[in-house]
Amino acid sequence: MRLSAALCSYAGCPSELALAAATVGSALRQLEPSHPRLYRSICQESGAVRPHVNLFLNSDRIDELNGMDTRLQSGDILTVLPAVSGGTPCRNG
Amino acid sequence: MPERVILSVGTKKGLFVAEASRNRGGFDLRGPFGAGAPVDATLIDRRGAPRIYASSRNMFFGMKILVSTNLGRNFRETGSAPAFSKEDGRTLINVWALEAGAAEGELLSGVEPAALFRSRDGGDSWEMDSAISNHRHTPHWQPGGGGLCLHTIVRSENRVHLGISTGGHYLSEDGGETFDAFNQGIAAAFLPDPYPEFGQCVHKIAIHPDNPERLYIQNHGGFPEHPGIGVLRSDDRGRSWRSIAEGLPSDFGLPILVHPHDPDTVYVVPLEPMTRTCPGGAPAIWRSQEGGGSWNRLDRGLPERESYFTVLRDAIDFDRLASPALYFGTTTGQLWMGRDGGEDWNCLFHSLPPIHCLKAAVV
Secondary structure, eight states, X not given: OEEOHXXXXXXXXXXXXXXXXXXXXXXXXXXHHHSHHHHHHHBXXXXXXXXXXXXXXXXXXXXXXXGGGOBOOTTOOEEEEEOSOOOOOOOOX | OOOEEEEEEEETTEEEXXXXXXXOOOOEEEEEESTTSOOOOEEEEOXXXXXXXXXXXXXXXXXXXEEESSTTSOOEEOSOOOOOOTTTOOOOOEEEEEEEOSSTTOEEEEEETTEEEEESSTTSSOEEEHHHXXXXXXXXXXXXXXXXXXXXXXXXXXXXXXXXXXXXXXXXXSTTSOOEEOOXXXXXXXXXXXXXSSOBOXXXXXXXXXXXXXXXXXXXXXXXXXXXXXXXXXXXXXXXXXXXXXXXXXXXXXXXXEOTTOTTOEEEOOOBXXXXXXXXXXXXXXXXSSTTSSOEEEOTTSOSSSOOOOOOTBSEXXXXXXXXXXXXXXXXSOXXXXXXXXXXXXXXXXXXXXXXXXXXXXX
16 A cells, blocks of 8 residues: 555555555555554545545556455555645635 | 743644733744644643643544644644544534533533534543434534534533534533523524524524523524524523624624623624625624623724624634733634733734634633
8 A cells, every 4th residue: 555645644654555455445444453543544434435535556546446345466556645626615604 | 930821723724822921912823733734623721731722624634633732832643533433424524612521631522513522531532422412403403604513512510501503502401411402582594483492503602600690692693584683692591592682783793702700791793694704894893791781892903994804603712811812813814812801902913824713821
């Protein structure tokens, strides 16, 4: 798993993690006990990926593959990046 | 160490901490902490060694609670932020309130979607308070302009008053074990029945510890067909409410607060209802020294024209010195200080990010 610098800074984790998992969902679930801050930064309470976070398997968005059920193979790189989604209005006016 | 005046200032781009001596001759500014992430709730906890808490809402990676034990020289993340259980199904959007609880180390947090969380270890772990968070009214609450949020927590002995937009005013008289809606006299002019049991868009609730029978509410006003519903007072611990808006230029506003040394002196920031900015572009704080019986405009030192900002519900506070200063922050990033309870204003900082919340304390 490859993590953006912003996420590493926010969650206090290294930029790369080696995981053994059969699917994307399984890889994320492994993070919950081992790297709880990182898990909470990627996933909401429900387990869904946060709306402004994108996951890529190699160069493809997992949403365009099979989502959390996307199968992983040895050597795959799962990249976690914040979305380009700035400029949202302040909502507490 | 001599007493210091501390301001914890939550902005759209992180938290700032300003510090001055008791004469408030000049404030030094530190920050931003949690840079880039909006801060909508902060607390200066003066129980024991002072601690500054702040929410930090990273739009990508979620919520954190930050804490400082050295008056804002640096901050660390607490063990966790409030979060719903997987089984609950709700997803935390924001933290809107941080308040000291009854017990040592206890914190209370109001969140969006509207729910109450409690920490017994200074913010390292949190549990949801089901009495209000799973109240039978919960499925019927609707989001106001700021979202569906529990934004106000007011404690007085064994009573806990909550403000929910839009849910209204809820009161527990058993320390938070049970809550009931008490909204008699609080209007919801945006509903077909303007006086429902619950569903009001309460903006802020204020109380003074010397007179816990008396409460004040800034409610969602600004409706020509329902004049005066925006600023209200209760003299029976929040069970019923009546208007005290007569004499104000607008009954729309977000904050309301009580003078730290006088339960009869109450302050509001009237805003033009459609733009939610200063009426006529001339900002003023309005003060009643008669519990809302009459109002006076406080504007000495404030701009006289061409100022169209908003003061958000938690962006105003007093220090507690003998002659207290009142501070408010604006959505245009100005931080103002009004000496002698708001009699005489000067701008401490002109160009901060939009200010969401502000707490003041003498430590």
